């Protein structure tokens with residue numbers, strides 16, 4: 001069976017399972033750090049380069065602490081994510097707040113922390129001013145509309161709810177200048193899970209062009225361009241990771257042509273990637289509870305869509321390894337399911353796998369981003385633990401599994417006694 005590699009052996013995993021019952025997500029610290037270093041090294045040419053880890057991908061403070069130690073900032077888009085940044089000890093411009101349809105209290109929190117505030121809409125200028133006051137540094141999210149072709153997950157920019165139009169950018173920055181704002185940034189995010197390196201270079205081209213035009217018309221000198229996230233990962237074994245050296249070289253060339261040539265350097269390049277940073281380095285580990293044969297063969301796991309909803313929601317492919325059967329031929333066609341009362345609670349449909357037995361341990365790959373974080377409690381299913389495989393081989397629990405008490409914590413059962421029907 002053609003596979004993807006794992007950072008643990010079957011024996012090691014069995015030891016882990018003895019202490020931490022399945023299902024759980026486990027993250028590989030060493031691989032995460034190595035990728036973070038690679039990412040930073042690719043952009044070493046750009047002074048001030050920063051990757052703001054999109055914490056929505058895996059909102060765990062332990063993972064964030066590791067990434068911060070590699071020089072990463074944090075990209076937040078909600079109050080809880082800002083609070084998490086604060087708890088990790090992050091402050092000021094190592095936090096970027098990229099939100100949409102934003103409540104005033106979230107802008108307030110971002111301002112208190114000194115985060116870089118990235119506005120999603122022109123009307124938010126007055127909203128921010130009214131509720132918080134204008135910070136000295138403001139960024140706008142640009143939606144290039146028809147200038148940029150869409151991609152599968154994020155769709156066409158013109159159909160997307162995010163960002164300012166080009167005209168609104170000019171109007172908005174002019175307004176900021178009148179309001180006394182002195183420092184400016186620009187942001188865009190037009191991809192999701194994109195594997196084509198050229199896509200990111202093309203995005204930089206659009207942004208650099210826009211920066212030059214804004215400078216010509218308004219005299220603004222931008223401090224940074226945030227090129228967003230969306231860097232894809234090879235979910236399938238035949239896919240290749242995005243060549244970040246190619247992305248960086250392409251961006252550097254454009255930087256020389258547009259930014260340096262127009263006297264607009266230095267301009268800091270930012271990314272706010274989530275998936276690429278932790279996605280490939282997380283695994284959902286689950287045990288086979290049942291085998292069922294009706295019109296099809298079903299493998300029933302102790303994990304469900306509550307632990308990983310990407311296959312059910314996007315039809316996303318996640319590679320599956322059957323531990324100990326890596327070298328057996330994948331001759332059996334299975335649907336691999338969870339236990340929710342939802343027919344789409346399936347991790348794989350019509351997947352060829354080695355013959356599976358009850359009790360087998362299945363590892364679902366690439367769950368380190370938008371995996372645990374997208375979990376939910378439908379059917380009263382509680383979310384699993386998160387574990388970290390440390391560089392030296394130790395395993396630490398970085399989030400305990402939820403309990404039924406957690407699930408009921410928002411209900412007042414005692415109130416039932418006085419509740420007449």
Ligand SMILES: Cc1ncc(COP(=O)(O)O)c(C=O)c1O
Nearest residue numbers: 054098229230231272273274275
């Ligand atoms: C504003 C913003 N930034 C960054 C990201 C991270 O994207 P990815 O995990 O695909 O890199 C997202 C994802 O939804 C986003 O909405």
